[in-house]
Amino acid sequence: MNITSFLLMRHEIILLVLILAMLVLEVATKPSQKKRLINIAIGLFLIHTIIGFFPAETGELFGGSFRTTGLIHFFKNVLNIGVLIILLQSADWLRDKVAEYNKIPEFFILLFSSLLGMNYMISSGDFLMFYIGLELSTLPLVALVAYNSFSEKSTEAAIKLILSAALASAVSLFGISMLYATGGSIFFEEIAANLQTSNLAILGMVFFFSGVAFKISLAPFHFWTADVYEGAPIGITSYLSVISKGAAVFVLMSILFTVLPALTDVWKNVVYIVAILTMFVGNLFALRQQNMKRFLAYSSIAQAGFMLMGIIHGGNLGVATVVFFLLVYVFSNLGAFGVVQAISSETGKENMDDYTGLYRTNPKLALALLLALFSLAGIPPLAGFFGKFFLYMAAASVKEYLLVFLAVVNVTISLYYYLLPVRNMFLRKSDDAIPYFKSKSMMRTGLVLAVLGILVLGLYSPLYNYIVELSASVL
Amino acid sequence: MIENVSIYELLTLTTLLFFIGLYGFLTRKNLITMLMAIELLLNTSVINFVVINKYLYPDVLQGVYFSIFIIAVAAAETALAISIIINLYRLKTSVDISETETMKY
Numbered sequence: 001m002n003i004t005s006f007l008l009m010r011h012e013i014i015l016l017v018l019i020l021a022m023l024v025l026e027v028a029t030k031p032s033q034k035k036r037l038i039n040i041a042i043g044l045f046l047i048h049t050i051i052g053f054f055p056a057e058t059g060e061l062f063g064g065s066f067r068t069t070g071l072i073h074f075f076k077n078v079l080n081i082g083v084l085i086i087l088l089q090s091a092d093w094l095r096d097k098v099a100e101y102n103k104i105p106e107f108f109i110l111l112f113s114s115l116l117g118m119n120y121m122i123s124s125g126d127f128l129m130f131y132i133g134l135e136l137s138t139l140p141l142v143a144l145v146a147y148n149s150f151s152e153k154s155t156e157a158a159i160k161l162i163l164s165a166a167l168a169s170a171v172s173l174f175g176i177s178m179l180y181a182t183g184g185s186i187f188f189e190e191i192a193a194n195l196q197t198s199n200l201a202i203l204g205m206v207f208f209f210s211g212v213a214f215k216i217s218l219a220p221f222h223f224w225t226a227d228v229y230e231g232a233p234i235g236i237t238s239y240l241s242v243i244s245k246g247a248a249v250f251v252l253m254s255i256l257f258t259v260l261p262a263l264t265d266v267w268k269n270v271v272y273i274v275a276i277l278t279m280f281v282g283n284l285f286a287l288r289q290q291n292m293k294r295f296l297a298y299s300s301i302a303q304a305g306f307m308l309m310g311i312i313h314g315g316n317l318g319v320a321t322v323v324f325f326l327l328v329y330v331f332s333n334l335g336a337f338g339v340v341q342a343i344s345s346e347t348g349k350e351n352m353d354d355y356t357g358l359y360r361t362n363p364k365l366a367l368a369l370l371l372a373l374f375s376l377a378g379i380p381p382l383a384g385f386f387g388k389f390f391l392y393m394a395a396a397s398v399k400e401y402l403l404v405f406l407a408v409v410n411v412t413i414s415l416y417y418y419l420l421p422v423r424n425m426f427l428r429k430s431d432d433a434i435p436y437f438k439s440k441s442m443m444r445t446g447l448v449l450a451v452l453g454i455l456v457l458g459l460y461s462p463l464y465n466y467i468v469e470l471s472a473s474v475l
Numbered sequence: 476m477i478e479n480v481s482i483y484e485l486l487t488l489t490t491l492l493f494f495i496g497l498y499g500f501l502t503r504k505n506l507i508t509m510l511m512a513i514e515l516l517l518n519t520s521v522i523n524f525v526v527i528n529k530y531l532y533p534d535v536l537q538g539v540y541f542s543i544f545i546i547a548v549a550a551a552e553t554a555l556a557i558s559i560i561i562n563l564y565r566l567k568t569s570v571d572i573s574e575t576e577t578m579k580y
Contacts, residue, residue, distance in 0.1 A: 135548045155563045156575045162556045170516035177523035186537045227578045
């Protein structure tokens with residue numbers, strides 16, 4: 001092992017440098033100049049994102065605690081793009097609303113720390129690294145949810161998030177201790193080699209699964225989701241729903257596939273029931289929401305149920321479909337949240353009824369929201385359709401026809417509520433519609449990137465083939 | 476390894492503690508007490524790791540150093556939770572769970 005092997009942790013090292021740079025800049029700039037840090041931070045993160053695309057080597061570090069493969073590298077890039085879009089969309093909010101409280105650098109430091117935790121979590125090769133990565137990604141996120149410390153809603157959301165997250169990690173630690181007892185090690189490879197089906201191992205798996213299910217907000221562990229999403233600042237809400245959830249799904253999938261293959265029969269049953277429950281709970285509760293953030297929260301719960309369909313496949317195809325769906329989900333959800341944020345930071349309105357007649361006053365925003373919602377609902381030729389289609393394909397190829405049928409029923413239910421805002425925007429007139437406003441350039445760039453992602457992923461198929469190729473070497 | 480104490484007794488103790496903590500978390504109405512319940516939950520995992528390491532796999536100290544990390548992370552978690560509870564107290568002058576019900580369903 002020589003010093004260059006640390007380059008395997010390229011993403012993490014650069015992120016760490018970014019965090020330290022922000023800390024130094026925070027001290028070095030005068031309070032009146034702090035607004036400049038927004039552009040500097042976004043520029044630095046853009047460089048980090050671009051460097052991430054250079055080809056990476058695969059391998060292990062620290063005796064197997066940290067490992068990286070082509071797929072993990074690709075997924076880190078997806079997370080980087082997602083965070084970049086979120087930063088672009090939040091820049092105006094930071095400049096207009098937060099600057100007066102003099103808290104701008106903290107936003108970036110906490111957000112980058114959380115992303116650093118997620119990078120370590122998805123690269124983890126043992127349960128210790130997994131646990132530390134999980135906590136490093138959660139704790140800064142809680143601080144960010146409580147960011148608006150004068151708002152009662154924000155504080156309430158943060159207290160709900162920290163209590164549920166702490167409970168979840170405690171439960172999943174208890175499960176990990178049982179897996180340690182039966183597997184004889186905390187390293188993934190050694191557990192996979194030693195683990196046999198026993199009652200203790202199954203109990204450990206269930207505890208571990210429920211802990212991670214909290215993070216992905218699968219039913220019946222989803223109760224915190226809507227409240228936290230509503231109370232948090234919108235940029236953080238989209239981070240929670242896209243980056244945090246995506247990373248947790250990826251980790252859950254890789255641990256179920258590579259660490260617990262001995263328990264495949266058991267966890268398939270668990271995932272099956274949870275998938276059906278999550279889809280129905282998410283969709284049925286979304287029907288009665290009026291607040292756009294709560295509405296998107298329940299929609300994201302339902303989408304998590306769909307992701308589990310790919311996990312049920314249990315093979316390389318399942319990995320590829322889930323990763324592709326996550327990629328699609330990142331762009332679709334960020335498109336929707338971007339429009340909600342643009343309108344909310346301009347007018348403060350977040351209810352579905354406020355969107356009435358939006359097409360007449362702000363046609364471009366309405367069109368962006370339309371594309372994002374159609375992609376979430378899965379209407380061809382947008383990306384969301386292919387994401388869902390490949391998930392059906394994965395589930396059908398292992399003969400889970402009932403699950404596919406129930407998923408299609410759920411898509412039908414979801415079409416109803418995804419079309420509600422669309423009807424308000426396009427078909428209805430309103431005298432007090434949101435007046436025309438011009439978004440700032442950063443917000444426009446963020447929205448254009450998200451919409452481009454939705455269109456390109458739907459029309460450009462080689463990307464899916466590329467993901468299939470990457471995931472062929474995973475298992 | 477403790478003389479005359481088997482691993483079964485110790486693991487029964489931690490399991491009991493775990494469910495006492497879970498019960499406390501679900502029934503308490505005060506945020507500080509809920510936090511104490513979570514500490515109890517985390518500490519059961521710490522004891523579990525140490526006991527399993529000592530009794531089953533005494534050659535490698537994986538469980539022991541895992542438990543040290545849990546203690547450190549739990550401290551950070553508590554500090555953050557306390558600071559948020561203090562903020563809530565500033566806004567509402569109460570740390571009761573019924574104060575956190577403006578958003579529901």
